[in-house]
Amino acid sequence: MLQVKNLNKSFGQMQAVSNESFTVNDGEILGLIxxxxxxxxxxxxxxxxxxKPDAGSVFWxxxxxxxxxxxxxxxLPEERGLYLKMTVEEQVVYFAELRGQKPAVTKQKLDDWMQRFAVKGKRTDKIKDLSKGNQQKVQLIATLIHEPKLVILDEPFSSLDPVNASLLEDGIERLKSQGSAIIFSSHDMGNVEKISDKLLMLRQGETVLNGVTNEIRESFGDTRIFIQSPLTAEELLAIxxxxxxxKYQNGFELKLANPEVGKAVFAAATKDGYIREFSQQPPTLDEIFRMKAGVSHE
Amino acid sequence: MNKFWVVCKQVIRKNIKSPSYIVLLLMPILLLGFMFGLAAIRTHTNETPQIAIISNSAPFRTALVKNKSKDYVVKRAVDTSKKAEKALSREKLDGYLTITLTGKQVSAVYKSRTNGNSLDTTSLKNTLNSLKMQQTAAQLGLTSKQLTQLFTPASFKTQSVSYTNGKERAQKNNQQDINSILAMVVTILIYIFMVSYASLIAQEVATEKGSRIMEILVSSVAPQIQFFAKITGMFALILLQVVITAICGLLGMKYLSGNIQFLKDIDLSQIQPNFVIILGLFFILGITLYTILAAGLGALVSRADQVSQAVSPLTIIGLVAYGASFVAMNSNTFLIKLGSFVPFVSQSIMPVRYAIGNASTMDAVISLVVLAVTIVLVTWFTTRLYTKHVLDYSDKKIWKRIFKRNS
Known part of the structure; x- marks a missing residue:
């Protein structure tokens, strides 16, 4: 279990992080956005x-x-880096050895991991001869092959195509099921919403959101409705x-003043019976993110 | 400690496979091969010259022809200037000597082909002189004993001394020559090693930083451990190079001493152990100082291509010190004296001053101690620099970063 308590850090005049606190339990994924x-x-x-933080502390x-x-x-650092002249095996073995895993163990596990991430290339291939996507995967394998208890991934999804992104999601889920505490950062809300149990949102060093992903959404109330009905936009707005x-796909997305309005919308939309879609939800994370990113915390 | 060796091993393994290190490693072998080749070419092209001797005095000619020399071969059949000219034009001869006796005067002219093998005329001259002397002595009725007395030269010996704290310190001339040759060789080696390994380690650090591998390394191993592991790895590489260079050097001495005059004069048994120890210490400490500082400088840059810029002040100082070692050969000015105690330049100047007797053993030891203390301070400073800047990618000027207080 990782506990971060009241971290503060400034660089000169700039407050980079202020009073940041969160907890990640074993088998839990925290999305940092x-x-x-x-x-x-x-x-x-x-x-x-x-x-070194100016104040605050980190507990394991x-x-x-x-x-x-x-x-x-x-x-996994945000800026990826590998020794281009090394072979895949040498590279992974070295990084794992730096984390205390014996070379023999790494070599034994390597094939399995390369298969799981669908790396195109042999373990004897030089890193520089691999495609960018495959280098990225090797980097991920090097990060995870020693089965860390605390996983920190800085923008792991950036520049991954959807297929590879889902391979990575599987990998993260697997570590989670093995009981690792995982933190990852992203600016793609899709990944965050899909796999994180908890969420921490920072804005200029200030924590603007912090908690269980669903609870955060719920806290904004069910003020969004996705609807496909005979009603026109004008008729909906008149409620x-x-x-x-x-406009949202074949229907409309409505913003409500409060969740109670949903009942009136439902009644109006179903007065002639069957409608195709009526879904009342809290705002999406993406929307919350944009909302929070734009608004000052004060 | 475990990770220390992991990093150390990695530095060694990676560099041993890299072309730039292999070239560095093979340099002495290549150099040796080159010298071998050169020596081979020299012996091959300059064969013993074939000459003819012609004289209007038959006994004189016979005496000269009979006198065997390793410097030339006399073709006996050629006994007239006509034959000699012919043989010379057909390149059967490299040259011929014409000796003319007029009364008591002996004159000799050596005529040679410019494209022929050159003749060292010293031994021919000596033989000619002694023949002439014998002839004159016979004419004067002198005995060979009288002749010997007459020509025994006055005894002349050179003795060089140096003064240490007003006390005379005798030193054999030959000894001093060997010491200065050794000091020069070590100074050259120090310079080459310093420049090569300073840039190698700076490159190593900067590449890891520039390719952002550093973040992973630093999060796995404390930067201090990593720093010392890298330096240790680098020393292992230096050691390998020293061993290879030494083997090449000794082999070279063995096989080339017959061909190169300057090596012939070196008598290994004359080398004093304490002198070698002091030279060795300057070599080790000088290179240590530069390597450590270079590793720190490598951590200051953001990209690998800025390395040469960062290391250049260091290599310039190294070059200045190397240049000053030549000055120290012939002069003992205040600046040279001072320089031989100042770290960063002392490793090149003091060995030379010590070798030619301008500095005492005590001076050398003091200079070594100053150097060692500097290394400790520089290591402390550089480790901090490394730890602080290894993840700093800002565009600030390098010198500003060094003196930046906090980050």
Whole structure:
């Protein structure tokens, strides 16, 4: 279990992270979201001990997280880097050895991992001869092959195509089921919504959202309706409490003043019986993200 | 400690496979091969010259022809200038000597082909002189004993001394020559090793930083451990190079000493152990200082292509020190004296001063101690620099970064 308590870090005049706290339990995935410069990488670096926080502390299973705990970490930095002249095997073996896994063990596991991530290439291939996507996968294997208890992935989905992104999702889910505590950052809400149990959103170093993913959405109330009915946009907008109507696929997306308005919309839409879709939901994470990213915290 | 060796092993393994290190490693072998080749070409092209001797005095000619020399071969059949000219034009001869006796005067002219093998005329001259002397002595009725007395030269010996704290310190001339040759060789080696390995380690660090591998490394292994592991790995590589260079050097001495005059003069038994120890210490400490600082400089740059810029102040100082070692050969000015105690340049200047007797053993030891203390300070400073800047990719000027207080 990773506990982060009241982390603060500033660079000169700029407050990079302020008063940040969160907990990631074993077998739990935390999605860290925020725009560029929100403090995601700084947060990771403080957890890893690469940066010293101005204040606050990081705990692992109740004790302060130190260099001694570094073997249980799997870290994928935002900027990827591999030794281009090494072979896939040498590279993975070296990184795993740095995390305390014996070369023989790594070599034994490597084929399985390469298969799981569908790496196109042999273990004797030089890294520089692999395609960018395959290099990325090798980097992921090098991050995860020692089965870390704490996994930190900085923008793991960036520049992955949907097929590979889902391979990565599988990989993360697998570690989760093995009981690893996982933190990853992303600016793609799709991935975050799909796999994270918890969510932390940063905006210029301030925590603007923090909690269980579903609860965060629920807290905004069921103020969105996706509807496909005989009603026109004008008719929908005329209902009291409907703030806006937007075209959405074959129907409309409505914003409501409060969840109660939903009942009136439902009654109006179903007055002639069957309708194809009526779904009342809280705002999507994407919407919350854009809402929060635009609004000042004060 | 375990990870220390993992990183250390990695540095060794990676470099041993890299072309630039292999070239560095093979340099002495290539150099040796080159010298072998050169020596072979020289012996091959300059064969013993074939000459003819012609004289209007038959006894004189016979005496000269009979006198065997390894410097030339006399073709006896050629005994007239006509025959000699002919043989010369057909390149059967490399040259011929015409000796003319007029009364008591002996004059000799050596005529040679410009494209022939060149003749070292010293031994021919000596033989001619002694023949002339014998002839004159016979004419004067001198005995051979009288002749010997007459021509025994005055004894002349050179003795060089140096003064240490006002006390005279005798040193054999030959000894001093060997010491200065050794000091020069070591100074050259220090310079070559320093420049090569300083850029190698700086490149190593900067590449990892530039390719962002550093973040993974630093999150797996504490930067301090990593720093020392890298330096240790680098020393293993240096050691390998030293061993190979030494083997090449000794082999070269063995096989080339017959061909190269300067090597012939070196008598290995004359080398003093304490001198070698001091040279060795300057070699080790000098290279250590540069390597450590270079590793720190490598951590300051953001990309691998900025390495040469970052390391250049270091290599310039190394070059200046190397240049100063030549000055130290012939002069002992205040600046040279001072330089032989100042770290970063002392490793090149002090060995030379010590070798030619301008500095005492005490001076050398003091300079070594200063160097060692500097290494400790530089290591402390550089480790901090490395730890602090290894993940800093800002565009600030390098020198500003060094003196930046906090990050």
């Amino acid at each position: 925020g725009q560029n410069g929100a403090g995601k990488t700084t947060t990771f670096r403080m957890i890893l001990g690469l940066l 299973n109740g004790h302060p997280f130190t260099r001694k705990d570094q073997d249980i970490v799997g870290f 009291d409490g409907v703030l806006s109507v937007k």
